[in-house]
Amino acid sequence: MSVETDAxxxxxxxxFSQLLGWLAEQGxxxxxxxxxxDTIAYDDIASAEDLPRGWTDEQAPGHYxxxxxxxAALFGYAVGAHSYKRxxxxxxxxxxxxxxxxxxxxxxxxxxPAQRLALIGVRACEIRAxxxxxxxxMERDPLYRARRADTFIAAVNCTTxxxxxxxxxxxxxxxxxxxxDVALTELGGVDPPAFVVQAxxxxxxxxxxxxxxxxxxxxxxxxxxTAVQHAAGQMGRQMPSTDLPQLLxxxxxxxxxxxxxxxxxxxxxxxxxxxxxxxxxVEDTSDLSGREISRAxxxxxxxxxxxxxxxxxxVRPGTRARYRQWMTHKLATWPEQFGTSGxxxxxxxxxxxxxxxxxxEELAALAREAAQ
Amino acid sequence: xxQLEQIIAAHPLFAGxxxxxxRLIGGCAHNVRFEPGQLLLRxxxxxxxxxxxxxxxxxLVLTAAGRGALTVQTLGPxxxxxxxxxxxxxxxxxxxQALETVGAIAIDAxxxxxxSAADHDLGFELAQxxxxxxxxxxxAARLQLLDVYGTHR
Amino acid sequence: MDTPLLDPLRPHIARVRSTRREAPDVWTLELxxxxxxxxxxxxxxxxxxxAFGVGEVPISFSGDxxxxxxxxxxxxxxGAVSSALTRLxxxxxxxxxxxxxxxxxxPEAVGRDVVLIAGGLGIAPLRPALYQLxxxxxxxxxxxxxxGTRGPRDILFRRELEAWRARADLTVEVTxxxxxxxxxxxxxxxxxxxxxxxxxxxxTLALVCGPEVMMRFAAEALGAAxxxxxxxxxxxxxxxxxGLGTCGHCQLGGLLVCRDGPVVRYDRVRDALRIREL
Numbered sequence: 016m017s018v019e020t021d022a023x024x025x026x027x028x029x030x031f032s033q034l035l036g037w038l039a040e041q042g043x044x045x046x047x048x049x050x051x052x053d054t055i056a057y058d059d060i061a062s063a064e065d066l067p068r069g070w071t072d073e074q075a076p077g078h079y080x081x082x083x084x085x086x087a088a089l090f091g092y093a094v095g096a097h098s099y100k101r102x103x104x105x106x107x108x109x110x111x112x113x114x115x116x117x118x119x120x121x122x123x124x125x126x127x128p129a130q131r132l133a134l135i136g137v138r139a140c141e142i143r144a145x146x147x148x149x150x151x152x153m154e155r156d157p158l159y160r161a162r163r164a165d166t167f168i169a170a171v172n173c174t175t176x177x178x179x180x181x182x183x184x185x186x187x188x189x190x191x192x193x194x195x196d197v198a199l200t201e202l203g204g205v206d207p208p209a210f211v212v213q214a215x216x217x218x219x220x221x222x223x224x225x226x227x228x229x230x231x232x233x234x235x236x237x238x239x240x241t242a243v244q245h246a247a248g249q250m251g252r253q254m255p256s257t258d259l260p261q262l263l264x265x266x267x268x269x270x271x272x273x274x275x276x277x278x279x280x281x282x283x284x285x286x287x288x289x290x291x292x293x294x295x296x297v298e299d300t301s302d303l304s305g306r307e308i309s310r311a312x313x314x315x316x317x318x319x320x321x322x323x324x325x326x327x328x329x330v331r332p333g334t335r336a337r338y339r340q341w342m343t344h345k346l347a348t349w350p351e352q353f354g355t356s357g358x359x360x361x362x363x364x365x366x367x368x369x370x371x372x373x374x375x376e377e378l379a380a381l382a383r384e385a386a387q
Numbered sequence: 388x389x390q391l392e393q394i395i396a397a398h399p400l401f402a403g404x405x406x407x408x409x410r411l412i413g414g415c416a417h418n419v420r421f422e423p424g425q426l427l428l429r430x431x432x433x434x435x436x437x438x439x440x441x442x443x444x445x446x447l448v449l450t451a452a453g454r455g456a457l458t459v460q461t462l463g464p465x466x467x468x469x470x471x472x473x474x475x476x477x478x479x480x481x482x483x484q485a486l487e488t489v490g491a492i493a494i495d496a497x498x499x500x501x502x503s504a505a506d507h508d509l510g511f512e513l514a515q516x517x518x519x520x521x522x523x524x525x526x527a528a529r530l531q532l533l534d535v536y537g538t539h540r
Numbered sequence: 541m542d543t544p545l546l547d548p549l550r551p552h553i554a555r556v557r558s559t560r561r562e563a564p565d566v567w568t569l570e571l572x573x574x575x576x577x578x579x580x581x582x583x584x585x586x587x588x589x590x591a592f593g594v595g596e597v598p599i600s601f602s603g604d605x606x607x608x609x610x611x612x613x614x615x616x617x618x619g620a621v622s623s624a625l626t627r628l629x630x631x632x633x634x635x636x637x638x639x640x641x642x643x644x645x646x647p648e649a650v651g652r653d654v655v656l657i658a659g660g661l662g663i664a665p666l667r668p669a670l671y672q673l674x675x676x677x678x679x680x681x682x683x684x685x686x687x688g689t690r691g692p693r694d695i696l697f698r699r700e701l702e703a704w705r706a707r708a709d710l711t712v713e714v715t716x717x718x719x720x721x722x723x724x725x726x727x728x729x730x731x732x733x734x735x736x737x738x739x740x741x742x743x744t745l746a747l748v749c750g751p752e753v754m755m756r757f758a759a760e761a762l763g764a765a766x767x768x769x770x771x772x773x774x775x776x777x778x779x780x781x782x783g784l785g786t787c788g789h790c791q792l793g794g795l796l797v798c799r800d801g802p803v804v805r806y807d808r809v810r811d812a813l814r815i816r817e818l
Contacts, residue, residue: 111550113592120553120592120633155784157548264793267815294788296781301593308593315787322789325779326618336817344791351794352785446727458719458727463736486724523735526757530729531717535751536660536690 047135055095076371093177098290139188144290179362283316437469443489551635582643583668590635659750688730741766
């Protein structure tokens with residue numbers, strides 16, 4: 016389902032910086048892609064200068080390198096290890112603190128994490144991931160709700176997919192269709208960069224009104240559409256087009272899982288980089304006197320032994336069972352629980368797997384072997 | 388005699404048994420009664436007769452040095468006591484002790500073995516029924532072995 | 541004082557009103573609900589109990605649902621948190637979140653025979669159901685409790701079991717896996733009680749709670765006794781953390797046990813329970 020958008024406009028880099036300035040004036044914290052630790056990482060930004068201008072990335076199973084582009088594109092790269100989930104569902108947070116006085120105990124809430132957050136340069140796969148986490152957490156997690164309630168999304172249509180991307184086969188990209196306020200498409204071969212922009216919400220229109228823009232020409236709109244179509248043809252990977260829930264649930268005891276477990280290190284990287292993985296655990300701590308007590312929540316991974324522990328031991332003691340849990344949850348039982356697939360085709364789990372396990376290849380192999 | 392046959396046919400072990408088989412089994416059977424504490428079977432003794440329990444409870448007991456008498460299973464009305472008579476060397480592996488006053492039908496093992504050898508249809512009928520009991524007890528013994536209520540760490 | 545923001549995530553403070561030792565490692569805590577919310581619950585549901593500074597664990601209600609002011613939980617000291625809970629004295633504070641999860645299908649049991657099958661600590665989540673069944677005794681047919689545990693000293697709620705056994709309108713059978721003298725009750729796994737119970741398979745609803753292996757065997761034995769899978773309910777054991785269906789820990793196949801369970805109909809989980817390490 017797509018949202019209605021206004022007539023396309025064109026802005027240049029100065030206009031883009033005006034957009035960031037306007038959002039900052041409205042009280043938004045700005046977060047977007049930056050170069051950090053030799054990766055594309057999402058962080059606070061203030062102007063176009065903070066973006067990975069002229070950078071791109073090279074991605075393959077277990078492989079990620081930043082490289083220079085031969086132009087000054089602002090969005091000429093795919094996604095890195097970060098996803099936007101950390102801004103709504105942080106890796107670690109204190110839930111509450113308590114203080115014990117004699118025989119009484121008082122619990123204090125942490126300050127509300129409510130925020131005005133503007134996400135800049137959000138790709139279709141990221142928007143889909145946010146929508147998926149919304150379905151899981153929005154109603155049930157008050158902290159997520161507080162962080163998520165006031166979000167401005169400046170989307171970018173992806174024109175540079177990575178080597179492990181497969182959003183097309185997950186029907187998640189590269190074109191953004193919903194869940195944004197404004198959508199940008201970077202026009203290739205224009206130096207300095209220019210963008211075709213469309214507003215989809217009131218906030219998006221207000222933003223466009225406040226910055227320098229002009230109507231897009233037929234040729235510019237066609238160029239933008241072509242760039243996105245071209246990206247759709249550049250996917251490094253493809254998810255098999257079979258009924259994945261059925262394939263997985265009918266093959267829970269398939270020997271392929273054991274073969275996979277021989278390679279998997281159970282490191283949990285895939286769950287940390289996945290933009291939809293939402294599992295958490297809590298840790299209670301107290302000071303030595305037992306007076307100051309707190310509970311923190313942090314991301315957890317179904318690849319740890321403790322994850323499934325019941326008194327008496329782990330329900331999933333081996334890597335085979337843990338990998339199967341991750342993949343079947345993501346692709347087969349997630350739809351049952353939340354009405355969507357848990358995968359957006361961003362390829363992070365492939366790129367950041369230290370041994371290069373490729374979820375699309377594994378599913379293709381399972382489909383092939385199961386058919387025999 | 389007729390009454391014994393009816394009791395045998397009414398016992399769960401022999402539910403739906405053909406009347407002529409009930410008659411054959413009845414020919415090897417007699418009524419018995421045990422007082423509380425009395426042994427029905429003795430560990431190591433020859434398995435000469437087994438019991439269809441009608442009233443009261445019986446404990447299968449193993450005595451282990453230093454641990455005393457361990458009850459491994461209790462059996463009650465409607466159940467079968469004694470399966471070692473089915474296979475050589477026809478010896479009991481446990482003591483069976485009456486916990487209450489026990490009423491049972493005792494069946495002469497050698498008599499029934501001879502009748503089964505002579506009539507394989509009867510033998511097959513018996514084998515089916517005893518195998519059912521054995522398999523259920525094997526499953527139960529394995530579950531018992533798992534010690535599912537213990538703390539495993 | 542109470543900001544709504546953290547409500548589902550922040551425990552309410554409760555106090556231990558009394559403790560009672562049920563077995564060498566099992567205690568029942570009765571909580572003072574003064575500061576806790578009025579804690580109505582359905583038999584089979586659970587609370588998350590916090591031992592402050594140690595952690596939080598899911599514990600089923602074990603008290604009478606008709607007495608919401610007397611919240612009771614029966615806890616076995618196994619890990620750090622449950623051990624800390626069992627060490628709490630009268631007056632000590634603890635945290636309570638809940639109630640969470642699905643309850644036993646007692647409305648479905650009206651007009652039918654009900655057999656409760658408990659293994660070990662599994663009798664605790666069944667006790668509230670039995671309280672309710674007995675309180676509305678006339679609405680049900682035959683009632684029986686089949687309870688199996690490790691040894692005679694591990695039998696919980698002894699005094700009540702004696703009282704229940706004395707009732708003419710309730711059959712109580714207790715068996716232990718291992719016994720030395722002077723135990724004069726049944727010895728053998730709880731499934732042997734099912735075989736002896738002569739259940740009316742068309743009329744009976746079975747409520748089963750205990751270790752997963754025990755429940756699998758019990759469900760098979762109930763099936764062998766003629767009960768349909770739709771007449772069998774299990775209380776699943778997974779590591780519930782959040783109670784809200786958002787932490788992911790308690791999954792069994794597609795089930796989020798804290799939300800879709802712990803009580804589920806057997807046909808919903810039969811296949812999943814047969815798969816190793818799911």
